[in-house]
Amino acid sequence: MKKVFLIAIAAFLFVACNCGGTGESDTADAVINNICQRKSVRSYTAQTIGDDTIDILLRAAMAAPSGVDVRPWSFVVLKDKSNFDAIFADNMNLPKFKEAAVVIVLCADTTRAVRGSMNGEREANPIWRDDMGACTENLLLAAEAHGLGAVWTACYPFADRMATVKAELALPAEVVPYCIVPIGHHDGTTLPKDKYDATRIHNDRW
Amino acid sequence: MKKVFLIAIAAFLFVACNCGGTGESDTADAVINNICQRKSVRSYTAQTIGDDTIDILLRAAMAAPSGVDVRPWSFVVLKDKSNFDAIFADNMNLPKFKEAAVVIVLCADTTRAVRGSMNGEREANPIWRDDMGACTENLLLAAEAHGLGAVWTACYPFADRMATVKAELALPAEVVPYCIVPIGHHDGTTLPKDKYDATRIHNDRW
Numbered sequence: 303m304k305k306v307f308l309i310a311i312a313a314f315l316f317v318a319c320n321c322g323g324t325g326e327s328d329t330a331d332a333v334i335n336n337i338c339q340r341k342s343v344r345s346y347t348a349q350t351i352g353d354d355t356i357d358i359l360l361r362a363a364m365a366a367p368s369g370v371d372v373r374p375w376s377f378v379v380l381k382d383k384s385n386f387d388a389i390f391a392d393n394m395n396l397p398k399f400k401e402a403a404v405v406i407v408l409c410a411d412t413t414r415a416v417r418g419s420m421n422g423e424r425e426a427n428p429i430w431r432d433d434m435g436a437c438t439e440n441l442l443l444a445a446e447a448h449g450l451g452a453v454w455t456a457c458y459p460f461a462d463r464m465a466t467v468k469a470e471l472a473l474p475a476e477v478v479p480y481c482i483v484p485i486g487h488h489d490g491t492t493l494p495k496d497k498y499d500a501t502r503i504h505n506d507r508w
Numbered sequence: 509m510k511k512v513f514l515i516a517i518a519a520f521l522f523v524a525c526n527c528g529g530t531g532e533s534d535t536a537d538a539v540i541n542n543i544c545q546r547k548s549v550r551s552y553t554a555q556t557i558g559d560d561t562i563d564i565l566l567r568a569a570m571a572a573p574s575g576v577d578v579r580p581w582s583f584v585v586l587k588d589k590s591n592f593d594a595i596f597a598d599n600m601n602l603p604k605f606k607e608a609a610v611v612i613v614l615c616a617d618t619t620r621a622v623r624g625s626m627n628g629e630r631e632a633n634p635i636w637r638d639d640m641g642a643c644t645e646n647l648l649l650a651a652e653a654h655g656l657g658a659v660w661t662a663c664y665p666f667a668d669r670m671a672t673v674k675a676e677l678a679l680p681a682e683v684v685p686y687c688i689v690p691i692g693h694h695d696g697t698t699l700p701k702d703k704y705d706a707t708r709i710h711n712d713r714w
Binding site for chain 1: 585
């Protein structure tokens with residue numbers, strides 16, 4: 303009995319030290335690991351994705367930084383697979399994309415202004431595209447964290463792809479389709495790349 | 509003795525279920541929480557940042573997705589504070605930025621080509637800016653995960669800011685300074701925003 307008790311205590315301490323001992327460090331490890339595990343997944347299983355999960359992915363996307371807090375983003379969430387053919391018609395048209403459980407089109411209102419100028423007019427936003435890049439990355443990282451596979455397929459600045467998607471989704475004139483992200487449960491065949499390259503790092507000047 | 513044994517077993521099961529029982533879910537929570545906790549921190553303590561941590565931030569940045577795997581990024585890591593004045597001269601010149609422990613300038617080689625064309629020439633890369641947005645967001649998320657504060661200050665496409673930074677860091681002709689990220693231990697005064705907005709979500713079409 304005493305032996306079993308000691309084993310139970312030892313097991314408790316092992317689990318406690320590995321999971322809760324250094325809270326900040328564990329969080330850091332989980333976050334960095336997730337960033338490094340993210341990969342472009344183009345092949346999916348037939349499993350569906352719940353609405354709660356989709357909402358979390360969009361919550362993560364909307365938490366992106368935004369210059370002067372303009373938040374240019376909107377999202378069209380496609381679950382009706384009969385639309386997938388048209389969306390991907392001009393975008394490589396890979397049949398595997400159509401196996402995704404959901405497709406999210408990230409859109410930008412490029413006219414959402416930065417601030418009023420001296421004469422009362424609104425200045426255009428010169429950095430909406432940078433906000434959209436961060437927004438898309440947040441979505442991809444949130445998908446990876448939920449065991450999902452996703453891939454960023456560019457739409458902006460390619461005129462043919464934009465025209466097709468804009469017409470198909472009935473986007474307003476001022477809204478640009480920025481990119482298309484198919485999402486599904488990945489089939490496990492895609493592995494992450496190690497892209498660390500020390501030659502890309504310079505100290506104090508180039 | 510039997511009672512203590514049962515308590516130890518119960519404690520073990522409690523910790524195991526909360527930390528290791530649903531590994532994917534704990535990771536997901538940590539990742540989403542980190543994304544939502546990230547904020548633009550412009551005020552820092554005097555604490556320094558170790559080289560190992562800086563290396564992890566750069567590893568995260570380089571793990572960003574990149575169209576056709578071009579990886580346009582390079583990084584200039586400034587630790588010599590005597591350079592900070594010049595770097596921020598045309599960029600809002602906020603004195604608080606100069607209290608940062610380190611400043612990272614994210615640069616892009618915009619001429620790094622996508623692929624060979626039919627006549628043997630290289631196509632320019634139309635989406636390097638999107639890669640840089642994802643790269644910057646990864647860096648900011650990695651900083652947040654390590655209890656650090658950082659803020660994305662735009663450089664591209666502002667000609668005056670770019671000219672100053674390019675000259676100061678002796679960047680090669682083909683390299684553009686994309687953005688400047690001061691990083692330090694935050695002083696705890698900046699809170700994250702809840703930017704979730706259900707009106708930005710559309711189903712199947714706009």
